[in-house]
Amino acid sequence: MAVGRKGAAIPAETVAEIVATAHRLADAARGETLRLFRSPDLRPDNKLTQGFDPVTEADRASERAMRAILARERAEDAILGEEYGAQPGVSGLTWVLDPIDGTRAFMAGAPSWGVLIGLADDQGPIYGIVDQPHLGERFEGGFGRALLTARDGMQTPLAVRRGVDLSQATLMTTYPEVGSPQEYAAFRRVADRVRLTRYGLDCYAYALLAAGHVDLVIEAGLQSYDVAAPIAVVQAAGGIVTDWTGGPAHQGGRIVAAGSEDLHAQALELLAE
Structure with missing residues (x-):
C-alpha cells in the first residue's frame, strides 16, 4: 500500500517513518523553545539594519536541534529553514522549518507563537505540524491524518467549520x-x-x-x-x-x-x- 499524489507515491512504511521523525522534530523544538520562553535570559537580536525583525537563541537552537535529527534520520531529504537556509537533498522531499513562527509574540511572553514543520514535494506541502509548546497543543495534517493532540495525549480530529456566511x-x-x-x-x-x-x-x-x-x-x-x-x-x-x-x-x-x-x-x- 502506498500514500502519495500524482504518481509520487510514498510507501506506507515510509510515511510512518516520516510522521515519527516529524514528531521527534517537534519534541526537540519544544525543549529548546521552552527553555528560553518567558526567561530573563532571552536576548533578541535584530536581523535588519533598518526596521525590526527579531531572532533569538531559542529560534537558532530550535532549528539546530531539528536539523540534527534530520541529519541522522532523513539525510537524503532537503531542508529549508528560516535561520540556516537551504540544504540540498536527493529524495525529492524537502523539510520546511520555521523554528519559531511569531518571534515577536515569543519575546512578549504571549503563547501564540508556534513551531512549524512542513514536508513538501515538488508540488507543495504534503504534511505538516503546527506545534504550540507552551500550550502543549500539536496540530497535524497530511497523509490522511488531521489531528489535534493535547498535552495529555488526547487526540481530536481536525475539521474546518462550514456553512458560515x-x-x-x-x-x-x-x-x-x-x-x-x-x-x-x-x-x-x-x-x-x-x-x-x-x-x-x-x-x-x-x-x-x-x-x-x-x-x-x-x-x-x-x-x-x-x-x-x-x-x-x-x-x-x-x-x-x-x-x-x-x-x-x-x-x-x-x-x-x-x-x-x-x-x-x-x-x-x-x-x-
Whole structure:
C-alpha cells in the first residue's frame, strides 16, 4: 500500500517513518523553545539594519536541534529553514522549518507563537505540524491524518467549520496593517464584511481555522517557511489555502485560507476589486 499524489507515491512504511521523525522534530523544538520562553535570559537580536525583525537563541537552537535529527534520520531529504537556509537533498522531499513562527509574540511572553514543520514535494506541502509548546497543543495534517493532540495525549480530529456566511465569519491576520497600503485596503474590504476580525496570532490562526474556530485567515508578505506547515494542516482539515489570485500559496506572499469554497470565493472577489 502506498500514500502519495500524482504518481509520487510514498510507501506506507515510509510515511510512518516520516510522521515519527516529524514528531521527534517537534519534541526537540519544544525543549529548546521552552527553555528560553518567558526567561530573563532571552536576548533578541535584530536581523535588519533598518526596521525590526527579531531572532533569538531559542529560534537558532530550535532549528539546530531539528536539523540534527534530520541529519541522522532523513539525510537524503532537503531542508529549508528560516535561520540556516537551504540544504540540498536527493529524495525529492524537502523539510520546511520555521523554528519559531511569531518571534515577536515569543519575546512578549504571549503563547501564540508556534513551531512549524512542513514536508513538501515538488508540488507543495504534503504534511505538516503546527506545534504550540507552551500550550502543549500539536496540530497535524497530511497523509490522511488531521489531528489535534493535547498535552495529555488526547487526540481530536481536525475539521474546518462550514456553512458560515461571510457576514457571520471570523477573520484573522497577524498585523492590522497587513502589508502595503494597497494590500491593507484589499484586506479591509473583507474585514468590513465579516462579523469579527482579530489580530496577532501568527501560525496559531491557521491552527484555529483547521480546528473549526476561525473561518478566514488573510495575510501578505509571508515566506515559504511561514506557510508550508499551515497549508498542509488546513488542507487536511478540509480547508482551502491559495494566494490572493487563487493560485498556489506554498511559496509565500499573499495568502488567503478559508474553511469553505464559498467563503474562499467571496474573499478572493473582494481582494481583487
